[in-house]
Amino acid sequence: MARKVEEQLDGLTRLRETPPEEALPALRKALSDRVNLVVAKAARIAAGRQLQALLPDLLQAFSRLFEDPVRRDPQCWGKTALAAALKDLGFSESAPYLCGLRHRQMEPVWGGEADTAENLRGTCLLALVACPDVERGEALRCFVDALTERAHTIRIEAARALGQMAGDEGALVLRLKARLGDESGEVMGQVFDSLLAIEGAGALPFVAGFIKHADERGEEAALALGSSRLVEAFDVLRQAWDAARDRQFRAVLLRAISLSRLDRAFDWLVKLVREGRLADATAAVEALALHSASQEIRAQVKVAAEGREPELMAEFQKRFPR
DSSP: OHHHHHHHHHHHHHTTTSOHHHHHHHHHHHHTOSOHHHHHHHHHHHHHTTOGGGHHHHHHHHHHTTSSHHHHSGGGHHHHHHHHHHHHTTOOOSHHHHHHHHOOOEEEETTEEEEOOHHHHHHHHHHHTTOTTSOHHHHHHHHHHHTTOSSHHHHHHHHHHHHHHOHHHHHHHHHHHHHHOOSOHHHHHHHHHHHHHHHGGGGHHHHHGGGGSOSHHHHHHHHHHHHHTOHHHHHHHHHHHHHOOOHHHHHHHHHHHHHTOOHHHHHHHHHHHHHSOHHHHHHHHHHHGGGTTOHHHHHHHHHHHTTSOHHHHHHHHHHSOO
């Protein structure tokens, strides 16, 4: 049995390159297969090749796998791949996504049970953003509920979805979540990213308030400010770096400045390599190494580090290998 499934999966791999008229019948057959791994792979290939003609088959397979789901689709691999394929193919009717969002699939694990539908719910959350048949209030309720899910991956997708929805309601929810906090740094990072995506420079004072503290929330806020690439964020991060005393937090602030990709940020970091204290110069080299593929930045950092302490040149050679 296992060998047969492996052969089926290998056969599907070849469909990535075959002409559509040959791939479509084989993918239709695979989407109706009783093995969820085969269905999942067929769905991914259909999405990757943008085969819109398979949308009815994807929907039928998605519905089928909710019948006796633990037996037909252990680990929810099939339904998750199908939901992602529908989303990637631009299917924008909400019914299947709402079905996936409500689904819980408890399966036995060592010592008890575990919900294997968490990735499915996260996928459906993001897909719901593009569904015009869902009222805004209903969608926002789904996202707010998801922010309280046990799985941090779903809370991340909920914060991301709120950012894509835009609007004052989403921003207010994200501000509240930021104040309440989360045990996951990844969730907090996405909350700050989404808030900055909605409000732009208007969110700077709020997010900047979190980088006054050298804790995980402060680190995530700093990285979100850098990733926003807002011109005003550089000054906020630089002032925070001047005031910070914790060595690890100062290094995070330098990475955030580097993430901004602003010319003035690069110039300041290179100057720090050239003129700063050894510890600061070393941290600046590490931050600039985020762009080690750039020959221009490599050349600037090398010139700035030359003639300084041997430890700094060693750090440069480590972070900017040829």
